[in-house]
Amino acid sequence: MSKLYLVPTPIGNLDDITLRAVKILQQVDGILAEDTRNSGMLLKHLGISKPLFAHHAHNEHHSTAGIIKMLKEGKNLALVSDAGTPAISDPGFLLVRECLKQGLEIECLPGATAFVPALVNSGLPSDRFTFEGFLPHKKGRQTRLQNLQNEERTMIFYESPHRLIKTLEQLGEYLGADRQACVSRELTKMFEENIRGTLAEVLKHYQENPNTIKGEIVLVIAGKE
Numbered sequence: 001m002s003k004l005y006l007v008p009t010p011i012g013n014l015d016d017i018t019l020r021a022v023k024i025l026q027q028v029d030g031i032l033a034e035d036t037r038n039s040g041m042l043l044k045h046l047g048i049s050k051p052l053f054a055h056h057a058h059n060e061h062h063s064t065a066g067i068i069k070m071l072k073e074g075k076n077l078a079l080v081s082d083a084g085t086p087a088i089s090d091p092g093f094l095l096v097r098e099c100l101k102q103g104l105e106i107e108c109l110p111g112a113t114a115f116v117p118a119l120v121n122s123g124l125p126s127d128r129f130t131f132e133g134f135l136p137h138k139k140g141r142q143t144r145l146q147n148l149q150n151e152e153r154t155m156i157f158y159e160s161p162h163r164l165i166k167t168l169e170q171l172g173e174y175l176g177a178d179r180q181a182c183v184s185r186e187l188t189k190m191f192e193e194n195i196r197g198t199l200a201e202v203l204k205h206y207q208e209n210p211n212t213i214k215g216e217i218v219l220v221i222a223g224k225e
Contacts, residue, residue, distance in 0.1 A: 002073075002104070002105070003104075004078075004104060004105070004106050004107070005024050005078040005108075006079050006087065006107070006108040006109065007080050007086070008109060008110070008113065009042060009083060009084065009112065010112050011084050011188055012083070012186065012187060012188035013189065014045055016111075017046065017112075018111050021109055022046055025050065027076065028050065028076045028078045029050075029077065030077050031043070031051070031053070031077070031078045032077055032079045032080070033052050033053065033055065034056045034081045034082045034091055038082045039052060039082070040052060042080075056091055060095065064094055071104050072102070072104070079092055079095065084113045085108075085111060085112065085113040086108075088113055088115075089134060112188075114184075114187055114218050115158070115218055117184070118184040118187060118218035118220055121184065122220040124220055125154050129153050129154040129155070130153045132144075132148070132155055133157070133158055134160075135157060135167065141170075145170060145171070145174040146174065148174070150224055151224060152223040152224050154222060155220070156218065157218070158217070160217065161214055161217060162213075164206060164213050164219075165207060165213070168183075168203040171219075172200060175221065175224075176199070177198060178200065179199050179222055180196075180221075180222040181196070181221045182194055182196045182202075183195045183218070183220075184219075184220070185212075185215050185217050185218075
């Protein structure tokens with residue numbers, strides 16, 4: 001029976017690909033990629049040549065039907081995102097849900113994802129936490145922040161460089177500027193950086209060093225005591 005494999009890929013350091021992930025990518029009939037150019041470079045690095053099919057946030061509603069058809073025809077496929085585990089703030093959820101509806105087999109491999117190392121190296125409690133992903137850009141943003149004011153678990157967010165300062169300002173406004181936080185940037189890469197302190201201290205650091213706000217960013221915020 002054919003199967004859809006969800007295959008995590010490195011978030012920066014290419015050595016973080018697992019042996020099992022390489023094996024699956026070598027064996028499948030095709031690879032569904034968030035960006036075929038990025039995935040093509042990874043496959044070239046691994047010495048793997050497979051057909052690549054685009055499956056990303058802008059086409060996933062339309063491409064899902066074709067993927068289901070390939071799976072029903074007996075093809076084994078792997079889904080990868082540009083970095084990390086598919087469906088974690090990346091395309092994948094809609095396809096997984098449809099595969100389950102159609103009775104198709106799915107297997108998700110363990111592997112790289114950005115929020116786990118960010119949580120662990122933040123020094124904040126990791127026994128209970130909530131992953132919030134990206135905050136809404138406009139509609140619903142204020143409501144989400146208000147709903148998190150009494151959250152007692154450690155909170156984890158993804159953020160883009162051009163919105164980091166605004167997000168830190170708003171988190172300080174809604175959660176309190178004295179709330180402990182950690183901003184992790186470029187995890188696993190050569191210029192990995194972890195800035196820890198209160199929200200006010202972390203905000204001040206980036207206001208004074210705006211040129212360092214680059215790359216993928218994870219914010220870890222302490223819950224309400």
